[in-house]
Amino acid sequence: MSDVKKTPKLRFKGFTDDWEQRKLSDIADVYDGTHQTPNYKNAGIMFLSVENIKTLKSEKYISEQDFKNNFKISPEKGDVLMTRIGDVGTANVVESNEPIAFYVSLALLKTRSIDSYFLCSSIESPYLQSNIRKRTLITAIPQKINKDEIGKVDINVPDKREQVSIGTLFKTLNKAITLQQRKLAKLNKLKKALLQKIFADKNNPQPLLRLKGFGGDWKQRKLGDLLTLINGRAYSQDELLEAGKYKVLRVGNFYTNDTWFYSNLELDDKYYANNGDLLYTWSATFGPHIWQGGKVIYHYHIWKIILSEGLQKLFTVQLLNKDKSEILANKNGSTMVHVTKRGMEQKSVLIPSSDEQKFIGSLLTKVDKAITLQQRKIDKLQSLKKSLLQNIFVN
Structure with a gap:
């Protein structure tokens, strides 16, 4: 028996008990998605695959009949979806009770005795990533972890109150990162639109967007x-x-x-x-x-x-x-x-004229600086998250 205490380096005040090592199968039931390639529809039941794991949103749908024929189970609010083929070990928490269909590249973890957000963030921790990697068939193309092997992965678990505290922290941090990423996407979209409209081209010798006072062909x-x-x-x-x-x-x-x-x-x-x-x-x-x-x-x-x-x-x-x-x-x-x-x-x-060049250069440079500052905010949040993942979980 080992006398080594299972406690993380960083901890919320008031928590002192050792964490307990469990298997994922002890705290969640693991299910596969469908092996069938569905007939996609414009509406119906949303269909998810690896590329949708970050948002759990998709523009692909299947019919209700297809769903009944090929899916024995659907994620419910609080369940965790994890990639198991290709980009193995990326997870997200389902936040809706709307029926969802998912491909075999995803695994469904129906939580029993664990906080969903703690489980999701724990999957991202270096300890669990290493354990998942050990059970991943890295020689397969694409690499994959079999459903039964997911349940055998070791996970260190504190009491429920500490789980909730950690899960809430990462839920809040992930939402902050997502918000900043949306702001960055809007800035990049603005920059793209300005590049399209503020410059003249061979078909339009005058730009579509122009400051008052500037005129004539470029x-x-x-x-x-x-x-x-x-x-x-x-x-x-x-x-x-x-x-x-x-x-x-x-x-x-x-x-x-x-x-x-x-x-x-x-x-x-x-x-x-x-x-x-x-x-x-x-x-x-x-x-x-x-x-x-x-x-x-x-x-x-x-x-x-x-x-x-x-x-x-x-x-x-x-x-x-x-x-x-x-x-x-x-x-x-x-x-x-x-x-x-x-x-x-x-x-x-x-x-254009030298004065119009100065205006365009100055305007777009300000947008570039805003994009750079926004990216730095995201980088800092990502760096904070990485540090927390390394220190707030037992390794």
């Missing part, structure tokens, strides 16, 4: 006549140092790669980027950026953009972002986009 120009693209320097592997005078800015450093290489080379001024310079990554992940990370040497897969007097910087960033959206929308299934220097220089664009 002028068609080639980008190559308005800006100069300067390639960065190509490096051999032995030229990239672990320490040195200058950071070497590569494409990945704009996105997910925090690893830096360095160089002691002294180069022409054109090969350095400084704060406020307009750069463009053109290989793999592509798009414009205003650099704010201090003096660096930028890599060959990055252009520094020198603008003529006819282009405003903030407007150009938005113009290039709009162009990026159009490229992605028309890539026809290609997995990688490669933007060429000649192709960029030969692009025909429509350009």
Whole structure:
């Protein structure tokens, strides 16, 4: 017998008892969804699969007869649905007694002696994720956990009052995250609409949305006549140092790669980027950026953009972002986009007056900043949730 106390690192005041290790089958009955591919309808009984687990909402429906024929059981309010095929181990609590049909990729956990929200959040904890992983057939394509194996997963459980406190905390936190995500979605929708309406195009030389005081057609120009693209320097592997005078800015450093290489080379001024310079990554992940990370040497897969007097910087960033959206929308299934220097220089664009450029650039930059701030709010909430999942459950 082990004398190790089963208590979490972080706990609500007033709770001191040990948690008890149980099997999921001790606290919930586990059911599969249908193996049948249903005939979808425009209305009827809502049909859920893996892609619906976050919202438990779907635009797919089946008939009541199909439901009666293929479903022996339906989730009820307070039950938990969990993905068991593909993205294994994501869960959500059913909050309605409306009949729901669900595919075999989901498992239904009909709770008996456990708080639903505690169970749902516990499934997301590192301890349960690890236990689910141990029973998952990771060599299967797609990977899956069999229904009977779900019931064998170990779970640590406190008394009911502590379950409710923890479940309520995560219910509140998840709702806050969802609310902030909805706000972000609205901002992104606003940005998309503005990009569509605030720019002129070849079919409409005047934009659909315009500030009072601006008029007339936008002028068609080639980008190559308005800006100069300067390639960065190509490096051999032995030229990239672990320490040195200058950071070497590569494409990945704009996105997910925090690893830096360095160089002691002294180069022409054109090969350095400084704060406020307009750069463009053109290989793999592509798009414009205003650099704010201090003096660096930028890599060959990055252009520094020198603008003529006819282009405003903030407007150009938005113009290039709009162009990026159009490229992605028309890539026809290609997995990688490669933007060429000649192709960029030969692009025909429509350009308004300098004053209208300033207005458009300023407006869309404010929207971008709002989007960034909103994403940071979500990131902080997600970080808080991750910390709680690691510390408020027994591992």
